Amino acid sequence: MKLLKTLLTGAALAVGLSGAVHAAEKVKVGFIYVGPTGDFGWSYEHDQGRLAVEEAFGDNVETVFVESVPESADSERVMTQMALSGTDLIFATSFNYMDHVMNVAKKFPNVKFEHATGFKRSDNVSTYSARFYEGRTVIGHIAGNMTETNTIGYIASYPIPEVIRGINAAYIAAKKVNPDVKMKIVWVFTWFDPGKEADAATALIDQGADIIMQHTDSPAAMTIAEEKGIYAFGQASDMIQFGPNARLSSIIDNWAPYYVNRVKAVMDGTWASTDTWDGIKPGMVGIGAFSDKIPADVQASATAIKDALSAGTMHSFTGPLNKQDGSVWLKDGETADDGTLAGMNFYVEGIDGEVPQ
Template identity: 55%
Template structure:
């Protein structure tokens, strides 16, 4: 009887162990836009899908799209935590404070917030060095412009966007001392109508190379219709503007999502501030157009290589802001913490940073 009971006990324990082993690791994602925006949220969701493909039935993912930055975000993040997700990625700057609040309420859940700067015991941050792609974009725009006027469509005046505007202009200025930049803000991450209006307004002001920090292909479509050039945002947007498209700066979040999920499952995860760019192959230049002049293509390749290798860092001084202040000393390169706090325009940008 004792032997039979022991065998039954072992059998029950084995059954429980098998059931526990079969339980997938649950991961939630929160997107600010639709997965079909063909930009920022689209690429985050591609990363989620690649994560699922990598781990197979070991993981189970959930996503919520079109989440406004504010009270709705906190509600959605809370729901994902209550639903038993072990790891939650919140993928927009405006989700920062809601993520911090929910992380405090659910200390056993691991949280990761994209583009933010607030961390805690169970909350890490991650961001792409998009300014690397913007600098190459600026170099290209500076060489391609015939009117010496390039345009930038801004979403919100947060450090990430201000930093990228500066990188774009510094890149353009490095090859074209006469270049001017015009900026239009749409106060939205994804609004094809506003983005189209902004693109047309810039083109009407003489802009002939267009860049954006918004997520739809609408600006590129406008560039194609108006006969100017443009650079795609976040994903490969070449299909929307076969003639206008120069290249797209593509984000690839999959390596980070896979690495982070594995670390949490292994129990080795620790909160950190991660930055990925060309060197980590999380940022790339997608579908460089064959219709570019040879000297432009050569300069694109050389600039990309110099940044990827670390030979050149875009935010290396001396850099003066547009009020005449030395903001980066000669020979000094801004570190990640300083890059995350850029709130000034470089010399030559005539606009004021919106407050």
């Protein structure tokens, strides 16, 4: 048994060494995705980022990815496997991988980790996210202007700050242009289940919603919106092919520049643990082309909002704003700080219902 162990260790060392010789310049980058790369939403865009890394560095980089990794101890196994096989940098691209990333990172201090949308960091764990809420402000503005039933349907995944932030941002923007607007929110407790997402869209439409927003990963809701002749917004990807008539605009995640930068940093030896939260300005959040179904004046005002957010002259969460219970959150002209936004667990005034616990 001991002999076997020694032999195995020797073999592993030999493999590791020969790997090191080959990989003198080659950086190996791993990605784990929560859904299939073909979801045409969230995971798809992360994989586009991976392809951009390959394109940018060619033979100097090797990428590996594992798709449909559950947000459980399974992810720990996958990341450990990646770290053991000589990966230098691992991107874990879903919120609930967080604690598993921290566990694996502790065991492999020489491997660098990047966790999307999380908030736990260490010497070899960076976090990165996009200010999707800026995109929500733009599409909320459009939805508030265009709804005829004054009812916006929102398909939410899990009650985490990122999702709650999106709901609030969209509602605030819609309410500003349409005081009568109501938001119906349905929690599906999954990121990816096309059947359930479609049922949720149907339920919302049956109850009067004529515009659907989603914070789930598949284009199912867009397909249903197209079928029922109402409007929806692309989520994570543009999704126009699923709703040529239904799609008004979209929030597009663009991870490519960030991924390329971070891989470059590893190559240059300048990688350090950071916390990145980029919005429309650096292009991490993209707004898809406006459909011609949107009236010209709304297109113009939406563009103005997008430009103001990008220029930093406007913030999605600007007072006066009250919390749902009526208590003051932001005073007139005050803007929300990143700390509050990162931990947001309450609805703003005017939204019905409770955040599930």
